[in-house]
Amino acid sequence: MAAMTDIKPGFRDPVLDSQAVFRAVLDAMARPGRMQSVSLLDDVPAPLAPASAAVCLALVDQDTPLWIAPDLKSHAVETFLKFHCGCTLVDDRSKAAFAIASASKLPALDGFAIGDDAYPETSTTVIVQTKGLAADPDLTLRGPGIEKSHSLSVQGMRGGVWREWAENGVLFPCGIDLILVAGTTLAALPRTTAVTEQEG
Amino acid sequence: MATKRSTACSPEQSAERRARQRWMSALAKAPFGDLEALWNNLPSKPSWTVIRAPEVGMVMARGRAGGTGARFNIGEVTVTRCAVRLDYGAVGFGYVMGRDTRHAELAAVVDAIMQTPSRREALERALIAPLCLRQEETTRERGRKAASTKVDFFTLVRES
Numbered sequence: 001m002a003a004m005t006d007i008k009p010g011f012r013d014p015v016l017d018s019q020a021v022f023r024a025v026l027d028a029m030a031r032p033g034r035m036q037s038v039s040l041l042d043d044v045p046a047p048l049a050p051a052s053a054a055v056c057l058a059l060v061d062q063d064t065p066l067w068i069a070p071d072l073k074s075h076a077v078e079t080f081l082k083f084h085c086g087c088t089l090v091d092d093r094s095k096a097a098f099a100i101a102s103a104s105k106l107p108a109l110d111g112f113a114i115g116d117d118a119y120p121e122t123s124t125t126v127i128v129q130t131k132g133l134a135a136d137p138d139l140t141l142r143g144p145g146i147e148k149s150h151s152l153s154v155q156g157m158r159g160g161v162w163r164e165w166a167e168n169g170v171l172f173p174c175g176i177d178l179i180l181v182a183g184t185t186l187a188a189l190p191r192t193t194a195v196t197e198q199e200g
Numbered sequence: 201m202a203t204k205r206s207t208a209c210s211p212e213q214s215a216e217r218r219a220r221q222r223w224m225s226a227l228a229k230a231p232f233g234d235l236e237a238l239w240n241n242l243p244s245k246p247s248w249t250v251i252r253a254p255e256v257g258m259v260m261a262r263g264r265a266g267g268t269g270a271r272f273n274i275g276e277v278t279v280t281r282c283a284v285r286l287d288y289g290a291v292g293f294g295y296v297m298g299r300d301t302r303h304a305e306l307a308a309v310v311d312a313i314m315q316t317p318s319r320r321e322a323l324e325r326a327l328i329a330p331l332c333l334r335q336e337e338t339t340r341e342r343g344r345k346a347a348s349t350k351v352d353f354f355t356l357v358r359e360s
Contacts, residue, residue: 007283007291009251083283084252 006076008043010057010084021058025179028188033141033152035133039184045076051181052100052127053080059125060085060098067096071105072129096124103130103157103180109164112176120173123191131156133182143193152187154180162195169194223314223328227307228296230331235306238327248309251291252283254301280304286312 011017017040024036044053060066066087068077081087090096094113101107106128115123136153139162168175168191175191189195209217227235239245258276265272282294282304292312294304310327313319 007251007285009249009285010253012250012253014253014255 006045006079007083008045008076008080009041011040011054017054018058021054024186025055025059025188028179028186029177029190030145032143032145032189032193033139033150033187035135035185035187037185045074045080047072047074047102047129048077048080048100049129049181050184051186052129054184055127055179055181055186056081056087056098056100057084060087062086062088064097065090065095067091067093067099067124069099069101069105069107071102072100093124097122099124099126101126101128103128103154103161106158106161109161109168109176114168114171114174114176116174120175123174123176125177125179127179127181128157130154130180130182133180133185133187138198140196140198141189141193142196143190145190146193155182162197165189165195220311220314222332223324224293224295224307224311226328226331226335227294227310229335232300232303232306234331234334235303235310235327238330239306239310242323242326246286246288246309246313248284248286248312250282250305251285252281254280254282254304256280256299256301282308284308284312286316288316290315 020040021038024038028034028036038051038054041050041053041057044050056066060081062085064087066081066085067090068081078089082089093099093107093111096113099112106126109126112124112126113122115121132153132155134153134155135151137151138153139151141150141152142148165178172191177191178189180187180189257279259279261274261277262271263274264270277297278299280294280296280299280301280303282301283291284294284305285291286309290312292308292310292315294307294309294311296303296307310323313323314328
């Protein structure tokens, strides 16, 4: 039983708390790039961010295989997610329904499941842990859910991601969705959002 | 994966498992009133954190025809489960029939304490043993009542 002693607590109220997180993710997906706050968990196993843990507890279950990036994998994280979500962890990210990765070591986006034309919803939703999110004009977002354009700044993202993101957008209706996370804040980039980097 | 669950285990492990099955069963079958009364009489109680808040679900109960025959599904029963962690680290689980969340939480706390070797004996005497005793009495009483209604059928053979 020694392995079980480091499980951190889950939601205080499983029903209402996961509904609140679901609502936050729904709003984030409907308004790409707008930040939502989810501060329902305050004690989560490192290196998991509180918002990524909350999204996992609300959305991941035994029917959604989860992939965790090697740099975020720890015994405490695996135990926590397996205990609270009851999910299976997969080593192949193209088989995952959800994935957690850090922005600086985000693997190539084309390695995730993109779904197929009949079932585009079977693609991977990638939770990306960033160093910070702000409404600064580093990135300009356009697409459904944005009236004209929206500004977003994502700190600590590895180079080349936004070029891969443009390729992901071409795959529509297939393609992955991103949930960007920083601490207790989250913002979403659904596959329909076009991202342009600000020059200089 | 660091820990692979295996069904094979050493004699000490299986003894430990049987012991735990015994007290978890006693906690689950005890009427909540009995459990609470015994708990309230305990001199010292640790404090705990709930790691999985009590939640109500369904499990399929299965039986065997005649006790030994083929398996069949009796029906679904409501089950409440809860997991807690004591301040010194022990993790306990409570699974009880019905939808009493306090019962599940208290069963989980007692399970956690029972896994602490230094506290096990005292708690066994103060809580588990009385619960087991009461359950045995109930079973015996029920058996006695059922036995009193037993009818022996026999056929008179006419001597010719």
